[in-house]
Amino acid sequence: APLHPVMPALVEVYVNSILVINNKGTNEYFNKPITEEEIRKVFRNSIFGVNFDSHSKPFTPMETDGETSMDINMEKPTLASQLLLIYYLLLYEDVRLANSATLIANGRKIKSYSSAFLSELPIKYLLHQAQKDQMSYGGLFSPLLRLLATHFPQLSLVDDWMDDQVFGDTCRHQVDVNISDLSINEAFQCIEENPYKTGKILKAMLNKNPTDIWPFAEIFVRYFKSVLGDQVPRHIQELYREVWLRLNTVLPRCLWIMTINALLDINNGNSRNVTVTQENVLVDPLQVLRCDIRVFRCGPILKIILRILEASLAASRSQLSRHLLDKPMLEKSG
Template identity: 90%
Template sequence: APLHPVMPALVEVYVNSILVINNKGTNEYFNKPITEEEIRRVFRNSIFGVNFDSQKKPFCPMEIDSGESSVEFNLEKPTLASQLLLIYYLLLYEDVRLSNAATLLANGRNIKSYSAAFLSELPIKYLLHQAQKDQMSYGGLFSPLLRLLATHFPQLSLVDDWMDYQVFGDYCRHQVDVNLSETSINEAFQNIETNPYKTGKILKAMLNKNPTDIWPFAEIFVRYVKSVLSDQVPRHIQEQYREVWLRLNTVLPRCLWIMTINALLDINGTAKNVTITQENVLVDPLQVLRCDIRVFRCGPILKIILRILEASLAASRSQLSRHLLDKPLLEKSG
């Protein structure tokens, strides 16, 4: 369903009613921000629902706010418009909050902040691409969303990523008679050196699917990235693996990056239980390079690592700017 042109303006008014202090009167009335749990409920009913399962979050943990009251409601499958409006609300809320952080702090207001871990779970990039494809319906929201994304999430605004998406959007798909399942993917990668043809068929089948259709297999797909590094694996299989990875990168890129970094970690005797998190990468983007040495001898996988490194450096710079805005220095009077 197309988006009503008044809705973005209503979201702006709502956000300002939460954060912007009105100096015209003595009585101040503020709306309450939407809780993280309420937002999760919307996306839990979408195609990304598995990523919001509180029982299964191996790579991208989200902290559930304690003490927050949430509204009980029954929600059917959310529309694209409702998801885009929620993303717009979140990005605009953080933008206005950071812009007014000094004023809010000076007035002693304790304002809710949405955590970076929570924001990293949301399919911001994927939804923005959907809005881009249907600008007749969502044109009024696409431009402000793109501006906010480029400002606060430059790691999701890389030129190469957008060009990749355009290529995938025009990709000519052919039906491949292969049953994609966790079992078939497991078997294909376990025999990648002895039977690369079988692995190639699985990878080709994944390339001929929509990115959202193969996202449920992302975890098991990334788990076998080290097996692709072997000298016995044909180059075209490595290239196909990279192409599938790039398709997955259009769905939930930040989750994919962390999964890939952890799967490629150079595990030795002193660091067997090390797991890199989003926060680790934001603080030190060079953690990305703590990978198996064979990566640097495998061109296609090295390209993946360099793409993650480029995005991580952009995210780290953005996080520093966010931190400076979030913790402003106030002048002491007297």
């Protein structure tokens, strides 16, 4: 269903009613922000529900004043409702950061949505859906794109968006193969002895919608180092990169972290089990380059690492700017 043109303006009014302080000096009454749990319930019922499973690692909770979230009982959410929630979140953070000094000076406790929570949301994927249907969502696409470029520059890289147009929709390989965890395991376990079998499963994945193959992202990424073998044909490496780019249109930040961890060089004398997190990469983007040395001899995989490095550097700069706005220097009176 198309988005009513008044909805973006209503979201702006709602966000301002939460954060913007009235200068009239009267008693202030502020609305409460939507809790992370309420937002999570919406996306749990969407095609990304597996990413918000109650058994998965919980998000860092937003600071609260003891309020409880509403009991939301909804079926599969519409694209419009998901886009409006993403717009609310990005606009809330934009207004909060712009007014943080005033809010702190007035002694208000500022609530913010955690980076871990925001990193799990399908922001880029939903924005692409809005871009495809400008007749229905044109009024929301432009402000969403502006907020995305401002606060998440890692999701608005030109190369990424150009590749998304190529790998996000087209189905060039007509291969009828059942895709499952077992079939992917079997295909990659014989990648050097029988690359034809591996190529067949990769072409089958390219024939699916990105959201259909996302449930297999974790097991797919697990075989990154297998693709680096000397006996693996370049054609298979290129197909692997194409599937990765297809997955990159869904939840890129999750994919980047999975990729970094899959390619970590554990043969450097340190046998400890090290796991890189989103926060680690924001603090030190060069951790991306602490990967298996064979990556630098494999062109297709090196392109993936350089793409992640570019995004990580942009995210780190954005995180620094956000930190400076979050912790403004206030003049001491007297």
